[in-house]
Amino acid sequence: MAVAQIRNLTVRYGSFTALRDFTADIPEGAVGLLGPNGAGKTTLLKTMLGFVKPAGGSASVLGLDVQRDERRIRQVIGLMPEQDCHIPGMSAVQFVAYAGELAGMPSAQALRRAHEVLEYCGLGEARYRNVETYSTGMKQRIKLAQALVHGPKLLLLDEPTNGLDPAGREDMLELVRSVSHGKGVNVLISSHLLPDIERVCDYVIVVTTGQLRATGRIEDLKKLEGQPLDIELREECPGFGDRLIEEGFRVISAKALHWRVQAPGTPEELLPRVMRAAGAAGAQIRGFGLAERSLEEAFLAAVGPQGGPQFHV
Amino acid sequence: MSSPIADLSYRHYEGVLEPPRHRWWAIAKTTMRQAFRKKVMWVVSASSAWYYLGMVFVMFVLDQIAANRAPNAPDPMEAFLLRIVWKDQFLHGFGFGQILFLLGALILGAGTIANDTRANALLVYLSKPVTKRDYLLGKWFGVFLPLLAIMLIPSLAFFLFGLMSYREKGFVSQDPLLFLKLLLMFPLGAAFHASLVIGFSSMFNQGRLAGATYAALYFVTNFFTQAMVVVHVNLTMGRGETSEAAKAALPIVHSLYYASVDGLNIGMAKAILGTAGSPYFGIPSRMQMVPAPPLLPVLAIMVGLSALMLFIAWRRIRAVEVVG
Structure with missing residues (x-):
């Protein structure tokens, strides 16, 4: 109400x-x-x-x-x-x-x-x-x-x-x-x-x-459009990206231990596929979850970056 | 040490709420309570009775002299009672009290809206279920009621004294409507002061500035009034016959005499009591008093000025300051 x-x-x-x-x-x-x-x-x-x-x-x-x-x-x-x-x-x-x-x-x-x-x-x-x-x-x-x-x-x-x-x-x-x-x-x-x-x-x-x-x-x-996932690895693993692509993921970004990937399906459906890719690449997963943007990014997206308001963080 | 309140968690208030029509009274009560916390207010209140105390003292002394006088010697008390006009004593009490009523109005009212404006208190008032009307009414009564009490209580006490002690000496027979006239005269005087000081208070955001402005208006116009008294005395107490020019000037002088806060109040009192006044404390004097003005024009001016000042206050009371 x-x-x-x-x-x-x-x-x-x-x-x-x-x-x-x-x-x-x-x-x-x-x-x-x-x-x-x-x-x-x-x-x-x-x-x-x-x-x-x-x-x-x-x-x-x-x-x-x-x-x-x-x-x-x-x-x-x-x-x-x-x-x-x-x-x-x-x-x-x-x-x-x-x-x-x-x-x-x-x-x-x-x-x-x-x-x-x-x-x-x-x-x-x-x-x-x-x-x-x-x-x-x-x-x-x-x-x-x-x-x-x-x-x-x-x-x-x-x-x-x-x-x-x-x-x-x-x-x-x-x-x-x-x-x-x-x-x-x-x-x-x-x-x-x-x-x-x-x-x-x-x-x-x-x-x-x-x-x-x-x-x-x-x-x-x-929340980001298309519900991308954030994956955090315990150690760097160069072959992890290829295994993810084999499992049907699109790699959005990869920064050392932090990967952002996207694929159709719910996080529950995607988790076994991520684990399979990690097993195949010999990577250890430390964190897994829906990717989020910061509130500031969300608001800048809402109001537009050009000439948008200045929020204090 | 633990807090005296054992449960510090937030709980919703589910108790009774008084109807909105009582809100102005909460404001009036607090305004009065705050004013009477100041010691100077008590001093002013006590001092406002000084003329009546003086009269009581004079009568006590005369009574003592009369009681101890030699046989066949004239009774000074009888002579005194023949000289005085009872209702004039209330006029003098009111007139001499004017400066104290001004002080009372300044203490009670100068900061009442000005200080609220300075402290953004209007946001507190008006964000509660309190309307502008409640606020103004509460503030006005918060000034008016104590001022009325300061004016009326000594006068009613003296009236009671006169009624009980001098009923057979003309206290009632001189003016049977005296009590009703007092009940009309004092509230009008208090309302006039209250309205003016509330108006001035709303124009400033510092009580001292509001008070200084009202006091300045009072004293500047009062100086003018006193100047008219001097002119009146010169015109009426000169040697020989009053000239034609002086006779023609007198009505103008008399009208101008009432052109002040003090003058309007005294004019209103004279008009209601139906007297021009008489010498103070019954002391014989050749001085002619300025005659009473007609009541309606004086009342019209007082009501008009009061309405103007309250209208200004009404316009100035806002929860939101719009900066263009």
Whole structure:
């Protein structure tokens, strides 16, 4: 079931078109919204929240229309914005409890829940400190905590690892992965960082210049056409290639120990033929599997290498 | 030491949620709570009663003198009660309190939207099921209610004091509708200050700048008002007869006297109470008071300015900054 359905959505800021005829279904689970800076990712999130009125098309989130049911949508969504945001003059626990009250939780429940969520986000020790004294990593965590406090069904994370050092980034990704798997929370992560998306998400939507460029499961996008196989040998074996050809394989590439070959059939059907070729050539096989391209290659293929977007890896 | 919360795993919230119509009240409560955390707010609140405390002190002293006076000596308390007009004391309490109400408005309201803008807090508010209307209403009430309390509580306490102690000395008979008039006058004054300061707060992203701008407007226009008082005194207390030119100038001077935040509030109070005022603390004076303006034009200006400032705030409250 789709968490959000977007149909021919067009969003304009004055004469600038940020999203153009955008159509996509956002499935349940952890979904990455990938695109370079200025691609329209944040605009899509803000349209889903009802902050921006579309110039055309329609969108629904959890079955609610973004133009008619803004308030009900925000009841079931949590937003972690890209930029720093907090309520001035509040400690973390006051801030998160207040965010809960704004979502309709009674004061006592909001306070109890704030303590729980802050512990979960790793801010338990610092919860009585003023948010203005927090480090960048802590500010990212508190933004996640205020987005989670009311138990949203969909969490929108806008560049959640922005400004974080490598260790902080790892922690944040682990936290996002944890919340998005097996907790009943669907997550839509907007990012221009390929490894972040690959680490956390199962599904990806690629946006550039306000248009949908690719969409699908990450593992499907990484699959190569014709399902080639990667074979890794224990030692170099010059005769292995000839034996593979005798078994009906086409050798795509061979780099020392790494061979990429292709033949009709499933990997299960092809494995005995590879083993036969290896036996005949006297080669030892260390690894065997479906060949994959990197996510970056997949996206460059999706958006085109010429003048395509610059993703960060 | 282990965490006081034993289960640190994430759990979905399945508890009750209050209806959306209560959201503005959550914002108002927090705005008030934050303001009253500042000690200076308590000082301002306590100081706002100073005129009434002064009156109570004067009456206490006069009472003591009257009790210890020689037989057949005139009763100073009786003379004092004959000199004072009760409703004018509320006008003076309101008038002298203006500077404190300004301070209260600045403490409560100058940073209320400006600081939220600076900290991108609007994204937090508006990403929750809170509308712009809830936000503005919550912020407005968060300023208005404490300001009203600062203005009204000392006045109601003095009213109660007067009612219990001087009912037979004309406290009720001088103006039977006084209580209702107070209930109208003070909320209007608080609402005017609240609307202006909220409007200014929305124009800046630093509370201090918003506060300084509002204070500057208040003092510059108040200086003008005071200048009109000087002109009025010169025209009405000059030696001999008031000239024809002075008589012609007086209505203009009187209108200009009310052309300030302070002046509008005092004009509104005079119009509602139906009095031009009388000397402070019942001290005899030859000074003529500036007459009360007609209520409707004053109210129209106050409502118009308030609506303008709230409209500005409404336009400035946005979750998304669009950079062209």
